[in-house]
Amino acid sequence: MLRAGALPVPLQVIEERTVGPDVGSDAIKLGIASSLAGAVLVLITMVALYRRWGVTAGISLVVNMLLLLGLLSLFGATLTLPGFAGIILTLGMAVDANILINERIREQTMRGAGAAVAIKNGFTSAWTTILDANFTTLIAVSLLFMFGSGPVKGFAVTIGIGLLTSMFTAVTLTRGLMEWQIRRTPRAKLNLAMQQLMQRIGQSSTNYIKGRVIGLTASLILSLGSVALFVSPGLNYGVDFTGGTLVEVHSATLSVDTLRNTLSEHGLNQATIQEFEQAGEYLVKLPVAPQATSSVDKPEALSVLRQSLAGTDSDASIVRVDMVGPKVSSGFTDVSILAVLLAGMGVVGYLWLRFESHFALAATATIALDITKTIGFFALTGLEFNLTAVAALLALIGYSINDKVVVFDRIRETLRHQPQWSLPKVINSSISATLGRTIMTSVTTLIALLPMALAGGQTVASFAWPMIFGIVVGTSSTLFVAVSLFYFLADRRQQKGLAQLRPSAAQMKEMLADIP
Known part of the structure; x- marks a missing residue:
């Protein structure tokens, strides 16, 4: 149906x-x-x-x-x-x-x-x-x-x-x-x-x-x-808790500053960029907009990110995407x-x-x-x-x-x-x-x-x-x-005069046997 x-x-x-x-x-x-x-x-x-x-x-x-x-x-x-x-x-x-x-x-x-x-x-x-x-x-x-x-x-x-x-x-x-x-x-x-x-x-x-x-x-x-x-300073919360999109980008030519300027030119001013593992590997975090009620807007931001990368470095690639909406986070x-x-x-x-x-x-x-x-x-x-x-x-x-x-x-x-x-x-x-x-x-x-x-x-x-x-x-x-x-x-x-342990099964049996 x-x-x-x-x-x-x-x-x-x-x-x-x-x-x-x-x-x-x-x-x-x-x-x-x-x-x-x-x-x-x-x-x-x-x-x-x-x-x-x-x-x-x-x-x-x-x-x-x-x-x-x-x-x-x-x-x-x-x-x-x-x-x-x-x-x-x-x-x-x-x-x-x-x-x-x-x-x-x-x-x-x-x-x-x-x-x-x-x-x-x-x-x-x-x-x-x-x-x-x-x-x-x-x-x-x-x-x-x-x-x-x-x-x-x-x-x-x-x-x-x-x-x-x-x-x-x-x-x-x-x-x-x-x-x-x-x-x-x-x-x-x-x-x-x-x-x-x-x-x-x-x-x-x-x-x-x-x-x-x-x-x-x-x-x-x-x-x-x-x-x-x-x-x-608090915890560095991931997208699991904050909501948003976490994108792993690989580019052999782009620097952190170049990538940040490129994203800003395309309207992604709130994106945070972190270099990790080795040179050319970046984590780009796109937060959920305050007015957003779901992650429906995120594919658009991801599309803009792809376009900005393609225009700056044709060999750049996106190898991992984690997308979590605010309700889920x-x-x-x-x-x-x-x-x-x-x-x-x-x-x-x-x-x-x-x-x-x-x-x-x-x-x-x-x-x-x-x-x-x-x-x-x-x-x-x-x-x-x-x-x-x-x-x-x-x-x-x-x-x-x-x-x-x-x-x-x-x-x-x-x-x-x-x-x-x-x-x-x-x-x-x-x-x-x-x-x-x-x-x-x-x-x-x-x-x-x-x-x-x-x-x-x-x-x-x-x-x-x-x-x-x-x-x-x-x-x-x-x-x-x-x-x-x-x-x-x-x-x-x-x-207080209390025992450290409750009686064991054998001790309970002996206690019951002593009861007339």
Whole structure:
């Protein structure tokens, strides 16, 4: 009926994204090259850390990547540069599960367990932490999928599938390969690399919460400074939030001044021009006129831009166009704020159910401080704040909470096994026991992201660099902010005579058995 014209349905363009074939092929090359570089660096790191068990983890990671690509193909997902970023981040986070398992196996070996017992107990101990850490990340990813648009939704699909495949390969394939390797020597002692170093770190008597006041004060000052930067000079909003047309222009002869004068002569006085990547590559931003109610006027401005370029440099070309109307951009703003708030609420709710209220409040407050610092990073560096940047913020929520859940899970375990210990001793012992895993996970994730940040191009700069910054901030906040907040909340709870943990299932059974 539409083809026959029976229904007078007008077509109103409110969002349009165009990528030329040259940019498309370059994007594919950059994505594949940076993904392979990140993967190779991660595999080398794992082998250096765990020797033959690192090779086993590497095989698991390769199978994980194949499963991820296979499922993306099965679902017919569109793979964009943010999607490649999702694959790289999945690779870095998948390493975390393998590191958790190997570190638990290392602990069992240090206690004198044979190979078979160490592997069995190591996987059993790591499973709860892996489940909690990945589920909290899935909360943020599910919100990305629900409220995201275009490339952001593709990023969410990639991360979501990758987390599920990484949990599957870590607890099935990795375990199967390990048990197959020790089938002939089940009682032999395993020999993992850096055994003595990790033992010294795990048994360290460092007082991490001694400088809790200094750590919290410094974090608050940096967050307040970030809020000030957000107010002035503010963020460099992309067309996703401001509305308008973003055009990527290639010209080997035009300079910035020449291009600006040419556009002004043709009535495009409000256009902003930014040189990026290399000489001859320009981003031209055409803002939406105040009286415009849709992007219907934008094709005319784009046509004028094409004509002005053709008259000045016949070899100039337009290789990418992003067009977003004001109605869509205002909706992006509302949805992005809603997604971040809901992600925080979802994480609080899950931790409240799995742990206790003071665990959840400490983690959520720390994440809020991490996010403000990352927004300050955007304001300070002038990176474009677009939907890809929102994806980075939500991914950071997932990664940061992942890091804190690991430490809090160990604190909970220590509280149950050593109820007679003082609160500072429990916290310091738990941090020491997980410090090796925290550092190695952060390093491998940074290694996975670094090639994309350096070679991924302008399209993923708003994701890669904030993620690198956020990983550094998130790791430091886990060690010096989250545990400090937890200490204050737990100490207050202790003074009120309240238990730090709700009774476990076994404890509840014993309590019920004592009731006459």
